[in-house]
Amino acid sequence: MTATMPAPADLVPGAPPPATVLQDVWRGIGSENPVVVQMLGMCPTMAVTNLVANGIAMGLATTFVMVGSGLIVSLFRRRIANEVRITSYILIIATFVTLADMILAATFPVISKALGPFMPLIVANCLLLGRAEAFAAKVGVTRAVADGFGMGMGFTLSLTALSALRELLGRGTLLGVPVLSARYEPWVFMVLPPGGFFALGLLLLSVAWVAGRRKRKAHAR
Amino acid sequence: MSNLAWIFVSTMIVNNFTLVMFLGLCSFFGVTAKVETAWRLGLANTFVLLLTAFCAWILNSYILARAPYLRTVAFIVVIASGVQVTEMAVKKYFPVLFRQLGIYLPLITTNCAILGLALFQTSRRYTLLEGIVFALGAGLGLTLALSLMASIRERLELADVPAVARRMGLVLIVASCLSLAFMGFAGMGSGQ
Secondary structure, eight states: OOTTOOOOGGGSTTOOOOOOHHHHHHHHHTTTOTTTTSOOOHHHHHHSTTSHHHHHHHHHHHHHHHHHHHHHHHHTTTTSOGGGHHHHHHHHHHHHHHHHHHHHHHHOHHHHHHHGGGTGGGGGOHHHHHHHHHTGGGSOHHHHHHHHHHHHHHHHHHHHHHHHHHHHHHHSEETTEEOSOTTOOOOGGGGSHHHHHHHHHHHHHHHHHHHHHHHHHHHHO | OHHHHHHHHIIIIITOTTTTTOOSHHHHHHSOSOHHHHHHHHHHHHHHHHHHHHHHHHHHHHTTTTOGGGHHHHHHHHHHHHHHHHHHHHHHHOHHHHHHHTTHHHHGGGOHHHHHHHHHHHHTTOOHHHHHHHHHHHHHHHHHHHHHHHHHHHHHTTSOOOGGGGTHHHHHHHHHHHHHHHHTTGGGGTTO
């Protein structure tokens, strides 16, 4: 155990550059958005976004696990031996996932049933392990929680956008409420598995297009 | 017997783990730049899947019946140690293969296909033999999807596409077409 070696936080090798709490939160929503920019956590992103309610529930559950595991990983960052760190992170994450699973099953049984095995599968979301290893294990508690919250919110927002697109085109509804007129013929394709890949592909293409335009405009100036 | 055959075909093609169930997408997008590594990773995954199916069956029949809330934690620990054991065994007995697989071997731990297999096996109450066949079908299906995607991406490298589509956007649209092709088998399950 390396527990007896307290090192000041700013001397940890590979620590992220200092930033305010607000910057830590914003990074996850914007410039380092887990889905659109980093392409992490793809499985839940596509598997549960056929309905808006499922997308939001998965996003919030992941946020809960991110904040909780970030807090614990950061608290114990000097007590966890280097050799067993990945296993310890996975165990911490699995504990919070079990908690989230039980809370969701107790409060929203219908959504919990719809998410099915994808709730416990949050453990295998590489976003969680990635942030624990790259961020939470190297910074103080406040920053770890802020980063977890930002990443979770960025994840939730992307999932909501994606599921809104799929539910609207695939069923003509939003959160189960009919939005498009009865004459609209739903694209069933969008709520089926290929529609998940297609919708995310469209989202990424439009993000790339907007970014490219912005860059060209900056060049022209 | 026909039940086993059905499980095999259903997991490998009709409900392909990657293209229809969305499991193991990280490696599907991350490791499919080359056909060679893609199918090797697929086979390594198949081996770990078989190992997991066996371990999950033991856990389900002897331990988890008494403590169902430990399911997620128990599975992930077993998978992590299973991958570790596989890595050591491959390093000792097949050093050449070990060097070819490199970093992809330990990364199997965070592949959700493995945990997904254990969870589906539990919720469908498969016997040991059914579980093993399920794992074999899932693993070969994964290998099929990885090699198909890698072959297409190798061709895409040379294609002249608009600048916007040069990154992941186009790969996702291609995945959508592949998934659509696999959806064509969906009718096969309706009689069951």
